[in-house]
């Protein structure tokens with residue numbers, strides 16, 4: 001009896017995994033926010049309308065390009081494709097992130113990109129999926145070489161105490177180390 005029971009349980013968990021894939025679940029890369037939490041408002045008060053709702057409906061309808069596009073607009077920094085505060089564009093930031101994710105976890109990146117490739121024909125941002133697939137097609141070793149690090153300069157032009165500037169440098173170093181270990185521990189399919 002217990003043996004059959006465990007077989008049934010295995011089947012059920014397999015089924016729920018398959019269902020999850022079919023109903024368009026989130027991942028640990030571009031679509032990192034839990035859809036139910038975004039939908040019920042518990043994912044954070046930083047999420048700007050209407051992007052939370054767009055994210056939820058796009059993920060649920062397997063419109064992955066729309067979902068990633070919404071994700072990059074949720075914090076309110078981007079207007080259209082422009083992120084003025086950082087003098088950059090959503091497309092550029094996406095490309096940077098994509099290269100970082102691919103180098104950090106090639107297997108997970110491949111699984112995610114392959115899934116986005118099956119995006120709904122109603123996806124309004126197939127271009128976003130194509131950018132992500134483009135990075136998958138690039139040579140991994142070449143990407144590893146160009147994986148950039150950012151530097152900051154402590155200069156008299158910035159109105160902050162020198163000590164805070166050094167604190168920031170210290171913090172960035174720790175953050176980078178944490179990020180490295182977090183990437184190693186990332187959940188895979």
Ligand SMILES: *[C@@H]1O[C@H](CO)[C@@H](O)[C@H](O)[C@H]1NC(C)=O
Nearest residue numbers: 034036037038039040041042
């Ligand atoms: C929101 O959704 C999450 C994930 O399903 C759940 O754990 C949480 O209890 C929900 N919170 C509210 C207030 O509904």
Ligand SMILES: *[C@@H]1O[C@H](CO)[C@@H](O)[C@H](O)[C@H]1NC(C)=O
Nearest residue numbers: 083084085086087088089092
């Ligand atoms: C914004 O970015 C462009 C292109 O990368 C650069 O040429 C320009 O100098 C930057 N402007 C500012 C204010 O940083």
Ligand SMILES: *[C@@H]1O[C@H](CO)[C@@H](O)[C@H](O)[C@H]1NC(C)=O
Nearest residue numbers: 113114115117118133136137
């Ligand atoms: C994406 O889908 C197209 C069409 O189905 C297929 O030819 C291509 O190999 C797929 N690419 C990836 C990386 O899955």
